[in-house]
Amino acid sequence: MRTAVDRIHDEKIFSKDFALIWFANFFVFLGFQMTLPTIPVFINDLGGSDQLIGIVVGVFTFSALIIRPYVGHALESKGRGYVYIFGLFLFVLSVGSFGFISIIWMLIMMRIVQGVGWGYSTTASGTIATDLIPPNRRGEGMGYFGLSGNFALAVGPALGLTLAHTINFTVLFLVCAALGFIALILALNIQYKKVDDSPHKTKPARFDVFEKSALHPAIILFFITSTFGGITSFLPLYTAEKQIAGIQLYFISFALFLMLSRVFAGKIYDEKGDLYVVPPGILLTFIAMLLLSWLPNTITMIIAGALFGFGFGAVQPALQAWAVDKAPENRKGMANATFFSFFDLGVGVGAILFGQLAYMYNYAVIYLVAALFVFFALIYYFILIVTGRREGRKARQST
Numbered sequence: 001m002r003t004a005v006d007r008i009h010d011e012k013i014f015s016k017d018f019a020l021i022w023f024a025n026f027f028v029f030l031g032f033q034m035t036l037p038t039i040p041v042f043i044n045d046l047g048g049s050d051q052l053i054g055i056v057v058g059v060f061t062f063s064a065l066i067i068r069p070y071v072g073h074a075l076e077s078k079g080r081g082y083v084y085i086f087g088l089f090l091f092v093l094s095v096g097s098f099g100f101i102s103i104i105w106m107l108i109m110m111r112i113v114q115g116v117g118w119g120y121s122t123t124a125s126g127t128i129a130t131d132l133i134p135p136n137r138r139g140e141g142m143g144y145f146g147l148s149g150n151f152a153l154a155v156g157p158a159l160g161l162t163l164a165h166t167i168n169f170t171v172l173f174l175v176c177a178a179l180g181f182i183a184l185i186l187a188l189n190i191q192y193k194k195v196d197d198s199p200h201k202t203k204p205a206r207f208d209v210f211e212k213s214a215l216h217p218a219i220i221l222f223f224i225t226s227t228f229g230g231i232t233s234f235l236p237l238y239t240a241e242k243q244i245a246g247i248q249l250y251f252i253s254f255a256l257f258l259m260l261s262r263v264f265a266g267k268i269y270d271e272k273g274d275l276y277v278v279p280p281g282i283l284l285t286f287i288a289m290l291l292l293s294w295l296p297n298t299i300t301m302i303i304a305g306a307l308f309g310f311g312f313g314a315v316q317p318a319l320q321a322w323a324v325d326k327a328p329e330n331r332k333g334m335a336n337a338t339f340f341s342f343f344d345l346g347v348g349v350g351a352i353l354f355g356q357l358a359y360m361y362n363y364a365v366i367y368l369v370a371a372l373f374v375f376f377a378l379i380y381y382f383i384l385i386v387t388g389r390r391e392g393r394k395a396r397q398s399t
Contacts, residue, residue: 010135013141018132024186025125026148028091031179032118033156035095036087037236037251038164038172045169049106050234054355057233059108061348063115064122065341069121069210072337076330080192082126087120088184090160096177097168119344126336130324132192136270139321143266146317147259151195154255158248161236211335214323216384219343221319222313223377224282227289227370229350231308235292238363239301247299254307261313274390277318282378284311289371294365 040053048056074083086363095113126145133141163172237248261281269277288308291300320339327335350373354366384390 011137012142013133013137013144015132018129018145020186020190021125021128021132022145022148023158024088024183024190025129025145025185026152027151027179027186028088028112028183029152030156031091031095031176031183033152034160034163034179035098035173036160037157037247038160038169039098040233040236041164042098042169043104043107044105044237045101046107050237050358051355052104053233054229054352054358056104056108056111057229057351058348058355060111060118061113061229061344061351063112064119065115065344065348067119068123068337068341068344069114069334071120072211072334074334075124075127075337077195079195080124080131080186080333081190084124084128084190084192085184085187087117087122087124088180088187090114090117091121092177092180092184093117095173095180096172099168099173115344117122119340123333123337125338126320126340127333128190128192130332130336135325138325139269139318142268142317142321143262146262146313150255150259150262150313153258154252157251161248171293177281210324210338210341211327211331213326213331214335214338216389217319217322218339218379219397220278220282220377221316221339222342222346222349223373223380224315225287225346226350226353226363226373227285228307229352230345230354231292233351234354234358234363234366238295238366241363242295244298244301246294246301249298250301250305252355254309257306257309258313261310262317265314266317266321269321274318274322275385277314278381279378281311281314281318282374282381284308286311286371286374286378289367289374293367293371295364295367 039056043053043056071083071087090113094110094117097110098107101110126142129142129145130138133145160172160176163175185227235250236247239245239250265277265281284307288304288311291307295301295304320336323339324332324335350370354369357365357369381390
C-alpha cells in the first residue's frame, strides 16, 4: 500500500517558472553577496569607522524592514510580477551608483534605496516560489529554492573580495548591478499567480503590518540572523587584525555546508517536523559563534563556517515553511513579509549593536554576544514547546 509520503513525492516541484525564479534569485543574490564583504572595505577606504560600517549596514536592513509590510499587501493587490520587477529595478539602480560615490552620507542614502529594492524583491521571490511549490512539499521545495541563494553565497563574497583587489570599486559595483539586471530579464518571463480580485476577498486592517501565524518562527529567525551583522560586516576586518589568511575560505565553507544541509533538511521537516531540524541547527550555529570568538587560526575559521552553514541551512527553510504553512491562502505574501522583516531586523540590530561593541571593546566580543543571541533562539523554541504554542509541522503518519 502506498504511504502518504509516497503520494507527496508524486507532486512535482520543478517547472519552467520555478527554474526562472530560481535563476533570477541566484543572479540577484550573487550581485548582493559580492557587495556584503566589500562594502565595509569600501567604507574603510572612504575613511569611515566601525560605527559607520554598522550604520551603513543597518540602514539597508531597516529600510527593507520598514517596506516589507507594504510589500506583503502589494503582492496580494498589485501582483507578484509588479512587486518583483520593481524591486529588481531599484537594486540595479542603487548598486550601480555605489562606485560613483565618494561621500559616506550619499552612500547611506543609496543604501536606503537598495534596502527598499531588496525588501520588494526578496519578499516577492519567496512568495513566488511558495506559489509554485506543492503545499505538501513546501519544506523540501523551499530548501531547493534556497539553494539558489546558497550557490550565490558559495562564490559571491570570495569573488567580491578577489575583484576588490584586482579592479576598482566602480567596476566592481557595476558588475554587481549587471547581475541584478540579468535577474530582471529573467523575471520578465515568469508566469505569475493572478491576483485575487474577488469581491469576497478579505480586506486588510488599516494597521495590518504582520501575519500573526508567522510570528513564532520569525522571532526565532530574528535571534539567529542577528549573527549575520557581525559576520558580514566585521569578519574580514577581524581576520585581518588577527592576521588570519583565507577569509574567502570561510564564505566557501559556509556556503558548501549550507547547500549540503538544504538537500535533506527540507525533506526531514516535511516528513518528521520541525523538532528534528530546528534545535540541531540552532545548536550548530551556537557552536560556530563560540569558535569565531576564539578564532586561533584558519582551520578554526573554516570549521566555524561549516557549522554555521550546516546549522543555518537546516533552520532557515524549515522556519520559512513553518511561517507560510499556517497562513491563509490570501496571506502567504504577508507571511513571507513578516518572516523576512524579522530577518532584516536581526541583521540590522546585529550590525548596529556589533559596530558599537567593536568600537568599545574588540571584535571577539561581537561573536560572544552573537552566541548569546543564538542561545536565546533555542530557549524561545523550547518555551513554545512547553507552553503548547509551537505550531510548526509535526511528524507525518503513514497510511
